[in-house]
Amino acid sequence: MYYVELLLVGLVWGCTYAMMALGLTLVYGLLRILHVAQATVFTLGAYVGLLVANHTGSLAAAFVAAGLAAGALGPLIYRLVYQPILDKPPFVALVASIGVLIAMEDGFRLVFGPYGLSFAKNTWFTTSLRFGGLSLNLVQIWIAIAAVVLLLLFALFATRTRAGVAWRATVSDPAIAESFGVSVSGVRHLSFFIASVLAGVAGVLVGLLNNLVEPGMGSVISYKGLAIIVLGGLGNVPGTLLASVLLGVVESFGTVYLDKVMDRDAIAFMFLIVVLMIRPQGLLGKAH
Amino acid sequence: MLEGRDLSIAFGGVRAVAGVNLRVERGELAGLIGPNGAGKTTLLRLLTGVLAPDSGSVRFEGRDVTQMPIHRRAQLGFVLTHQIVRPFRDMTVLDNVMVAAATQVTLRPWRALVSVDTRPARLRAQALLARLGIADAADKPARSVPLGYLKRMQVARALALEPRLLMLDEPLAGLNYTEAARFADLIAQLNAEGITIVLVEHNLGEVTRIARRLLVLHNGAVLAEGVPRDVMARHDVRDAYLGADQDAVAHA
């Protein structure tokens, strides 16, 4: 039973990572940018969600507000930070992105204080469900549901809507897509919007899961998000989802068996390094 | 001088090169041709070590070099140029050639660290630029000179390595009619001076003019081999090219 519980906890983390990493892989696939600053979007989502929840008492309103605030910030970062430096070497955008991340982390600290805030009423956190010998709280269950629903919505969008088809065409060949009348700039904004909404929602969920929203909550998950998209084979959506789930499970078991040797973050990155040394192109990436 | 034995490689189940045997004799100028998708570039990459073959071996001057890294082959005098010119963009044209002229010095990083004398390499690089007629661009950054110059610079860079075998991957691509003819003359002249040359080329007119032997590749295998006039007269060679062309028409 213990192992099943470890597996479930790992899968729940995998779902959180997937919500974060899907957006990172979208941005990478389109622009070859390692969008570390997505952590900022995640943290903003968490703060907005918390403030709205504590004011209105409605989690539904909290999620909508978090999604909208995050959804506005992401495209804004694209416009102000990335768009003017798209023609520069790749490290330029990465360093700029790291700059946004650490500056905003300090910004959150200045506005909301260094110690973090908790939800006034967090019934999901305090309610546990039992299945046989297993116990999961409601946040964990909602994380799994939210991840599956959002990813399915994304899959429907990408395969069944005109905008989705235009988006995929732009990823595979921007020049040709443009010649067919697709607005490349529109597609980029849309990708940042989708990535950011996912990150914002994930931020609220992680805030609920820990019952704590703090300035630095986004950074580590964002670094791991980058590890995941690299692990999945940069820009490869199925690879990213597979890597998310794998990483969640590896961490979950690793923290039990490797606790004496290294911490959770080190386990995640060691897994990344070992996999990349064996398969430099990532789990599902194509060799070139 | 160069011998490929039973070379094969497959990508995702598709055999791009299937059991190719070929020999290049010292001093010859051989042309490697074939319709689009015949496997020319793949074969070249196998011979030069960019790709490792699934099976088969490559021997250079009697030595098995199948597993040898590219830079070691270059040091032995087995040199390739890339299909798309790849200059060091932030260096001047002269510096581009100088780095190649100093391979004896840069062979070991620690020796390179204690070597600051650039005179011998500069003199050789300047001589090569003059020889290829691009001395006037010596101090321009490589990013800013036109393609015709870059193609010559690439050859100068290859010559700076004192090659015994030069593999040129579509050196005439992107040049206009007169430029291509002049460049082909240059290649023939280099060969006359003793450098063995293998030429992968789409420009059939120029290849058949300067090459003394042709190898035709089709569907990853050698279809024909021999003196240009005889090879080009063969029905199966014509069919391979025309068939490919008809396919291309059907696709367009």
Added chain:
Amino acid sequence: MDYYLSVATFAALNVILALGLNLISGFCGQVSLGHAAFYGLGAYGAALCSVAGLPMGLSVAVGMMVAGAFGILTGFAALRVREDFLAIVTMGVGFLFLGAVRKQAWLGAEMGIAKIPSPLDKWGYAMLAIGGAVALLLLSLHVRRSWMGRAFGAVAQDEDAARSIGIDVSGYKIAAFFIGTAAAGLAGGIYAHMTQLIVPDAFNFVQSVTILAMVVVGGIGSTLGVVAGAVLLTLMPEMFRFINDYKLLVYGGLLLAVMRFSPEGLAGLVHRWTGRRLA
């Protein structure tokens, strides 16, 4: 006086760190987001030796070798993965170092190593650090002029083309990682003896980013620019008290502003204004 000496010492240590990273990323073109790990390896290596009773000079040398040895390992990783993949792998090296050290009882875990013997006075450390910084400055200027520097340039600009002209790309990458990380180890060894106390968090990702910020603000690839960047970013929080309270805000904003308006850093500005390229 003591205050100025310690600021000067930290500025010199940062110059060593930044010039080491510049050798790897600026000269040889290999992005590294985990440079603080090698600073830490040098510090821990030297601290362990010193606590065990070795003289300081030998301890610092051991720290350098430990950092350099792990640098070579990372160099081998750079042979397998490139560019964006390498950036994330080196970031991972940083987290791996930190996460492993935190759990090792023999390294003091979260509490780090305390009571490291400190044989020199403030002047001694300042002179040592400044001497190290000058040595690295001279080395960097020399490397740029030497054939090693030209080969690094070829590797940085186009690996495949470098191979085809007979350059041993692997050898040069490993050499760059070795020199750059051993330099970080030197800084770590001096730091450990000077402060007499080291904790894992002194070598975290933010520290790696700070070193990167110095390189980038100064102008990646330009030795003199990087020295200026390192000194400037050390002095800024000292000169303006308020910057110290919002250090990350300022560093982050600076990184963003430099990338946005002058990706070639201070060296790029000098080039734009005077038409001269800084060494």
